[in-house]
Amino acid sequence: MKGLQSNDLIARIIRYRIAYLWFAPFLILFVIFWAWPILFSFNLSLHKWQMLGKPTFVGLRNFGYLFKDEYFWTSFYNTLYYFLTIVPLRTFLALVIAFVLNSPQVRWKEGFRIIYVLPYVTAPIYVALLFKVLMAEGGGWINVFLEQAFGIQPVPWLVSPAWSKISVSTVVYWNGFGFYMLILLGGLQKIPKDLYEAAAIDGANQVRCFFRITVPLMLPIIAFIMIISTIEIFSLFEAPLLLTEGGPGVSSITLTLQLWRNAFDYFKMGYASAYAVVIFLAVVFLSALQLKWFKSK
């Protein structure tokens, strides 16, 4: 049976060889730059390696240390914090803004879309550097404004453990908002207008329309956004690195930043790979959970 099946596959490949030839470059690149590095990383997580010389097999030791490592749990907690403070609120507000921008009553829609998307098209590194200047404790524009307008003493946005995560969250939120709003706007434009007309005839107001028509019909797109947001937050790197370097202390460090430090600052490639495996599994688990929840709705 098995032999027959592999014969079928070969026959199919020969039969559709042109299609497979077109597909081959992508497949080759995919294997070299995606599949192979992931498999290599999985394997490396079972070794100790400083990038030079041969890796030494240590089994699950790296994982044993990882789950007892205070810095791992701190970075995991911080990453979850960013997820919970950014993703739900950003998704909801992006949907609201998209809903408003999709409304026929709003003028100058294109202009607003550009304004919202501009932060997204700016590279995260520049956004982080800009906010590093704006949020500087002494002489930063935000503090200068707050002091002159409201008499508020300078806030240590980036240099206080109490504020560092809030500051990083704000920057990430601002940087990515436009992208998700645009995706949701595209989805909204596919909803048939007559549904809203029918609802209006039945006496439904805008708010009821939003929660009873828009949200249920947008669930597949919201699910997609939640999943890519999950990937985004679990791979959050530039903002915490450039704004706070993960500090003060480790108060704003993320899993990916901690992974990067272990790999390229401390040259503990095996241990860093263990981080990578855990991040991968966490993203898969959370994404599956979210998909299951959305499917149930």
Add this chain to the structure above:
Amino acid sequence: MFIVVLLTIFSVVTFAAGQQEATAEALKGKVTMSGGAYLMRSAQDVWDTGSMPAKYPNIKFKATGYPYLEYAKKMKIAIAANESDPDILVVHSRWIQDFLALDLVIPITDHINKDDQVTEALLEVTIDDEIYGYIYEIAPVVMYYRNDIMEEMGFDLPTTLDQYFAVGRKIAAAGKYWDLIDPAGGTHVAAIEREFLNFITQLGGDVFGKDGSVILNTAKGKGVEAAQLYYRLFKADFTGHINAERPEGFTAVKEGKVAGNYIGYAWVHRMRDAIKEGDPTFGEWRMGTPPSLVPGGARSGSETGTWVFINKLSDNKKAAIEVAKYFGHSLEGQSALANKHVIIGGYKPALEYLQDHSAAWPLLGGQGVQAKIAEILLTQKVPIAHADPAMGEAQDILRDYLTRMLNEEMTPKEAMDAAASKIQKAQELK
């Protein structure tokens, strides 16, 4: 007879000159050097404006710099890829033991006179009597102070810890700061873990023993003592909780709020960037020797330095050694680095030379900064923190726990015990 002697002398001299010419001509090809951005810019400038291009016309020298935290990984990636580039590696103490432990560099014992190098720094790159690097830079801690305020208040620069605190209390009473410590952890020169390492070495302790064991929280390591002193200094009325390198630090300086700062000498570079020469609000700053922290102890310490190594994979080792020697073991190279770029190394003849030939710094009232640092290095036997392959991570761990200690989440002993435990685990995973 006379003619025979004359001819003999002439032959010997011609032969020797010919040998020198042959050596200079024999050394040729590309020689590349890599390290931190500022150090490499300085090296390129010193090479281009010195006598070496004329002496070795066939050597093409290029120094390439990267940001401080980037260059070590770039070097390792290059070496992992079996590249012969760079031929010369200029590495900070945070990483040197890593490079030595991985056997990435060759010994230069036959090309150095160790008595001409500052001993404490040379020992860091000496393994089983083999020397692996020239000292490129040593960064001792110094005492910056407002000379006009000190004269006005009638103080001399303190030489002991008790005197330092006594002067500090009076400075605080006058509404000024005598030191600056950033409770958020600091940055680069003002990083709290670097300041702490200066303290621990001055106290005669260290984070790592020479055998690689973590001694931070032991009696020998004196980490708890250093942490208690650092905490005491932070809590003192005279210490401003400001970052000395950020704009707010220099704003406080220009507002006349700061009368002193106990910090690595490289703060002078930040001053030069932040303060316009002739700015009357800056005050009369000077650089002085810090106090000793224990009776009879060294009046300075150093948490870092940089050393010049030769890449084992270099395919132009002879030329690379000559170039490395120029930067780490020659009067011209070391004095030019010092006078033009304030990079003070460990070559004793150059340090002695700098005592009388130091460039005047208008920003510090015409003081010869290089002369002061050279004097400290020559007279104080400045101890240097021993770097383990896990030193990079150890510094980050120290910064984290010191931050918690300064923010009163932990006592000094708890902070040092926790840091020591974490550093040990970091070593095991390396």
